[in-house]
Amino acid sequence: VHPPFIDYSENMHSFIEVYKEFEFNILEKYPDVKICIENRCGSRYKTSPFLFSKYNSFIELCEEIQREHLQLKIAFDIPQLFTAEAISGEQSDRMYNCLRGMKMIREYFGSVHLWGKGVCNGRRNVAHHGNFDTWFREQDIKDEFLSLISDLFDDDIVRYMVLEVNSNNVDLNKIIKDLKSIDFSFIRVI
Secondary structure, eight states: OOOOBTTTSSSHHHHHHHHHHHHHHHHHHOTTOOOEEEOOOOOSOOSSOBSSOSHHHHHHHHHHHHHHTOOOEEEEEHHHHHHHTTOOTTOHHHHHHHHHHHGGGGGGEEEEEEOOEEEETTEEEEETSSOHHHHHOSHHHHHHHHHHHHHHTOSOOOOEEEEOOOSOHHHHHHHHHHHHHTTOOOOOOO
């Protein structure tokens, strides 16, 4: 599920009031379904930002999920969060603070979305292109990023992994290799 824009739903509570009817009806018909909401940032719609994009909105959403006893999980798109928080591939202190703060709500993460940023048609930092090397460009910052996500997800909870790489299979395989280097395990879900 993608979040609404703020001009469609002014706050998290009003969104959850609408969402909980959706969840009830879906789970009534499909009791085993898993519903995730993805944090989003940026779009061609310029009137207002997404309701769920920045660090504080994660905390707010998790409080609402807990208060309403919902089954909703988060599809945690890490690069989208960094974009929303204006964290570049060179700002390790801001990256550290943001990802360390997420540890207290990691039980709400049902999936993880990762991708690189790279060069496409002469433009740098293009989303869904490249790998972690082309995104971070400095080995020590890439290593810190990998260490932070290793720590964040070191909780034995199985999550869906969505690797959104549009550039090529070399970049996709490089991201997988980097994740395996920090003991991410991949299982096939049928």
